[in-house]
Amino acid sequence: MDFRLTEEQRMIAETAYRIGDEFGLDYWREKDAKKEFPKELWQAVCDAGLCGVALPEEYGGAGSGMLEMALIVENLAASGGGATLGQLFMINPIFGGVTISKHGTDKMKEELLPRLIKGDLNFCMALTEARAGSNSLELKTFAEADGDGWRLNGEKIWITAVDQAEKMLVIARTKKVEEVQKRTDGLSMFMIDVKRDGLTYHPIDKVGTKTLSSCTVFFDDVRIEPEELVGTLHGGWKELLDTLNTERIVTTAGLVGAGSLALRVAVDYANERKVFGNRPVGSYQGIQFPLAQAKAEIECARLMNYKAAAQFDAGEPFGSEANAAKLIAAQAVADATERAMQAMGGMGYATESHLERLWRDARLFRFAPVSEEMILNFIAVHDLGMPRSY
Structure with a gap:
């Protein structure tokens, strides 16, 4: 078992951090203060070829893997x-790139992947x-057959960056629950235009992650064309898992980078801030131990995430590792x-210290894109062999 990165992987990580x-x-x-999409940074990421690192070379990508993408995200975050x-990276290389490259038509790949990789096309997923919440099999948004296409009606919530997206990956029922033998049947994926008759959205005010909007989306008799189907009609659930699991x-990777950044900010401050006899705050174990504990936990998450990414790239099952990470x-x-803010005292609460933004943003990921309770359900049932509780 080799934990060393290749020279190419180190260069990728260093490039991401430098950008x-x-x-x-x-x-x-x-x-964050202006609630603006970080378009300048994202364009720099795309110009450096990092957006398409795990996407096919024939469409302008690098043809590398999910491990390389994890390294990029981690270092940009850090x-x-x-x-x-x-x-x-969720909204573009995952929702758009992974979905289309694995299950899209040749026409979709030719038209959309090069634009995604260059940075002139953004995606979102509804x-x-x-x-329905975490129980996606209970979703009610329905695409009813209409000639050679469909008519979409329903409502979605907490949809990220709709206002920046040109394309939306929509997951809808094409057969109602009562019409199928298994709840996983009757779901389909569609890639539609955000600007389309009958599609409207409204922003949700929120605590953090303000650089990317969250919206409620309404579909009122929205026309879907036949060529906008992604993957298999009525069989989209299994195909969707490729997107959801890589999203993890x-x-x-973003969390690991954020944790590393928070610790760096706190340690820099604690090593400079002098108290009681002109000793640095960081020399006290009451400051050291909480930060050291957090460092150990973040390192464990990093390694488990690398394992999940490596197994994905090798074509091996990786869901358990991705969920645990x-x-x-x-x-x-x-x-x-939290501990970094505490170590800095009042300055940790000040906007200028940056920690309050890292704190606000990170809180979302205790329950999104999958809650820790649902992950524990998964581990109990799939990894421990315990009875299903839901």
Whole structure:
């Protein structure tokens, strides 16, 4: 078992960190305050070829793997972006790139992947519903057959970056629950235009991750064309898992980077701040131990995430590893940001310290994109062989 990165992987990680560092913490503080999409940073990521690292070479990607993508996200997050950096990769290389490259038509791949990789096309995914929540099999949004296409009606919630997206991956029922033998049947994926008659959306005000909007989306008799079907009609659930499970990897990578950043900010402050006899705050175990504990937990999440990514790249099952990594990372970074703020005292609460943004942003990932309770359900049932509780 070799834990060493290749020279190419180290170069990729270093490039990502350098790009993120060129923008830095002040850039993200400004974008957060203005609730603006970080378009300049994202374009720099795309210009450097990092957006398409795991996408096919024939469409302009690098043809590498999910491990390389995790390294990029982690280092961009650690250099200033924090946990929300992972969302940039969710909406584009994952929701758009992975979905299309694995299950899209040749026409979709030729038209959309090069634009995604260059940075002139953004995506979003409409899955979550208010009355379905984590139980995606209970979603009610329905695409009814209409000639050679469909008519879409329903409502989605907590949809990320709709206002920046040109394309939306929509998951809808094409057969109602009562018409199928298994609840996993009758779901389909569609890639539609955001600007389309009958599609409207409204922003949700929220605590953190303000650089990427969250919206409620309404579908009122929205026309879907036949060529907009992604994958198999009525068989989209299994295909969707390719998107959802890789989403876990980039989420964890963003969290690991955010935790590392929070610790760096806190340690720098604690080593300089002098108290009681002109000793640095960082010399006291009451400051050291909580930060050291957070460091240990973040390292464990990092290694588990690398294992999940490596297994994905090798074509091996990786769901258990991806879920465990995300669970530990979200909890560890919640602790790391909280302990880092505590170590800095009042300055940890000041906007200028940047920790309050990292703290606010990281909190989302205790329950999104999958809650820790649902991950524990998965571990209990799939990894421990215990009875299903839901």
